[in-house]
Amino acid sequence: MGDSTQAAGKGDDATSTSHPYRPGYELVAEQLLNYIAQENLRPGDRLPTEQGLAQILGATRNVTREAVKVLAAIGRLHVRRGAGIFVAASVGGLLDDELSHFRPTSMEDVHMLLDYRKVIESETARRAASLATPIEVRAIRESAESTLAAATENDVDTFAKADAAFHDAVGAASHNVFLRSSVAGVRRLASQSDVLLFHGDVPGSLEVAARQHLAVAEAVAAGAADLAERLMVEHIATTQSQFEKKIRNRLFNPGADAIP
Secondary structure (H helix, E strand, C coil): CCCCCCCCCHHHCCCCCCCCCCCHHHHHHHHHHHHHHHCCCCCCCECCCHHHHHHHHCCCHHHHHHHHHHHHHCCCEEEECCCEEEECCCECCECCHHHHHCCCCCHHHHHHHHHHHHHHHHHHHHHHHHHCCHHHHHHHHHHHHHHHHHHHCCCHHHHHHHHHHHHHHHHHHCCCHHHHHHHHHHHHHHHHHHHHHCCCCCCCCHHHHHHHHHHHHHHHHHCCHHHHHHHHHHHHHHHHHHHHHHHHHHHHCHHHHCCC
């Protein structure tokens, strides 16, 4: 989930009448995830064929095929040639099978995910501020600076890579492999929301997000544990606000999501 703040443009406001076009396969992908949850399918369970899914979801086979592809790309499905379509055996590297039912476009699920991020990453930042070595501080600062450079160029792909490197560097500096793994795992889950909610869009101000990274980096460098914790919570809170706004906009503009 690219950590960004308030998005520019009226389309992200819940009261706006405009709404970004969403390809039909994204909508069918969302419906397919709901189907998996409703049927209580677990990792390794086999799904109906593409044709069967198309009938269940009320979509064309071509659109269903594209939906399966995007869900396979984000790690929710596994397609084995000649064998069929299966619920992926792992979701984001996290252990709880219940996470196989995570709905990337659900207000409730996204809220829980970001709430968890606040808990995990705030503690990770606090520990990094107390334990980071000079080399680790440099890695945190350099990755934060890289996000600002990418934001200045509006280079979304480079920003996403630097963003991931920043949060991983903070995780590494916590000197706790379980915290670092949790941060990486929950961010992989969050990236699924990026794909299905912000396809083709920049979810918010990359520059503001990058400056938040820099503020966290400086707090870690100064050994200011309380400040690093608070700044990380504020950073994730801006992301939460943006995602909730995006989901509300879709809920209040259902006609804009009609499948062509």
